[in-house]
Amino acid sequence: MKIKDILEKKEHTVSFEIFPPNKNFSEEKLKNVTAELVQYKPDFISVTYGAGGKTKSGTIEMASHIKNNLKTEVMTHLTCVGSKKSEINNFLKEVKENNIDNILALRGDVPVGETEEIYDRGDYKYASELISDLRQNEKFSSLSIGAAFYPETHYQNNDLVDLFHLKNKVDSGVDFLVSQMFFDNELFVKFRENAEKLDINVPLIAGIMPVTNAKQIKRIIELSKCSVPKKLEKLIEKYGDNPDSMRKAGIMYASEQIIELFAYGIKGVHIYTMNKAENAKEIIKNIAFLR
Ligand code: FAD
Numbered sequence: 209m210k211i212k213d214i215l216e217k218k219e220h221t222v223s224f225e226i227f228p229p230n231k232n233f234s235e236e237k238l239k240n241v242t243a244e245l246v247q248y249k250p251d252f253i254s255v256t257y258g259a260g261g262k263t264k265s266g267t268i269e270m271a272s273h274i275k276n277n278l279k280t281e282v283m284t285h286l287t288c289v290g291s292k293k294s295e296i297n298n299f300l301k302e303v304k305e306n307n308i309d310n311i312l313a314l315r316g317d318v319p320v321g322e323t324e325e326i327y328d329r330g331d332y333k334y335a336s337e338l339i340s341d342l343r344q345n346e347k348f349s350s351l352s353i354g355a356a357f358y359p360e361t362h363y364q365n366n367d368l369v370d371l372f373h374l375k376n377k378v379d380s381g382v383d384f385l386v387s388q389m390f391f392d393n394e395l396f397v398k399f400r401e402n403a404e405k406l407d408i409n410v411p412l413i414a415g416i417m418p419v420t421n422a423k424q425i426k427r428i429i430e431l432s433k434c435s436v437p438k439k440l441e442k443l444i445e446k447y448g449d450n451p452d453s454m455r456k457a458g459i460m461y462a463s464e465q466i467i468e469l470f471a472y473g474i475k476g477v478h479i480y481t482m483n484k485a486e487n488a489k490e491i492i493k494n495i496a497f498l499r
Contacts, residue, residue: 209281209292210309210352212383214251215411221476222466222492222499223283223413226483228255228266233483234268242274244485248492249499252281253256254312254386254478258319268299282308283354287316288332296338300348312354312386312425313338325353336377343381348497357385357412359399360434375406386478389417389428391461392437393468400474413476414469418487419458422448459487463494470498 214221224245229235245253255271258264270433271282284303303311315335318326332338335355342348363365378385380405385408390396396414402438403412419425422444429436440461447453466477481488492499 212352246280254283257285283310285312287314288338290326290330313359336380339380386413387415411475417480418462420455
């Protein structure tokens with residue numbers, strides 16, 4: 209089923225993100241994680257693609273497993289940086305052959321060990337070009353297409369310019385938007401107000417990262433440059449050295465964030481599980497009364 213239709217039908221959606229198997233996370237282990245995740249009845253699960261320049265394999269295989277064996281809706285991420293149209297078309301052909309209806313169309317970043325020259329090497333410079341191309345290709349135009357957005361601005365731009373580029377991206381054929389993680393709901397709501405002023409009216413799905421490991425989150429925050437509200441800073445300061453307490457506090461923080469976002473009328477939340485079913489389980493338990 210298309211995510212566009214799920215979003216139209218439901219008051220709120222709750223979905224999960226996983227990453228495909230790699231040398232530290234086997235396919236077997238991930239299949240166990242997904243088997244558990246589907247029990248929490250997500251509206252869909254998304255599978256990342258080549259993030260951080262790592263291997264691009266495994267995305268379709270895992271998405272296909274979730275869709276065709278576990279009978280749960282999926283979305284595959286797809287980055288276009290440095291890619292030729294023929295490579296993108298081959299990937300999408302496989303997407304269609306595996307009965308997958310949803311794509312998160314992304315530009316991607318410079319992979320580790322490469323330089324910015326990669327932006328000029330492929331057939332696409334920005335995600336909006338990939339999206340226009342998909343919409344004009346009759347083989348793929350029926351896919352439900354999502355794109356990324358940054359409530360606190362993409363790291364390569366200032367907020368106004370980034371918002372205009374987002375408007376252009378949405379107008380190229382986007383059905384819904386999924387955000388980068390953020391920890392301050394006020395900033396998200398402010399972003400929504402600004403987006404509405406530019407007639408960006410597609411559903412916004414909020415990316416929620418449970419802060420369960422202080423060291424890991426410090427690095428992620430450094431890379432994503434998202435701001436940390438005082439309340440979260442204090443939790444990390446107090447519980448960061450105690451893994452069990454940090455995990456519990458992080459789960460509570462993420463759960464409260466979701467409850468508040470739904471109260472603000474945000475359409476969906478997408479939980480970055482980092483392939484940890486246990487964290488997703490506890491958040492789902494905390495927000496069960498809303499589903
Ligand atoms: P774009 O929308 O192309 O924007 C990139 C930058 O270019 C922005 O600064 C924008 O303002 C600017 N821009 C856009 N159009 C123009 C224009 N016409 N002229 C000048 N500047 C322009 N990465 C992965 O590798 N794999 C994944 O699976 C993955 N999943 C993600 C999921 C989510 C929800 C999010 C938020 C990000 C994900 N990423 C992933 C990271 C993403 O690839 C990077 O953040 C990347 O830097 C930007 O991708 P984009 O699709 O937002 O790019």
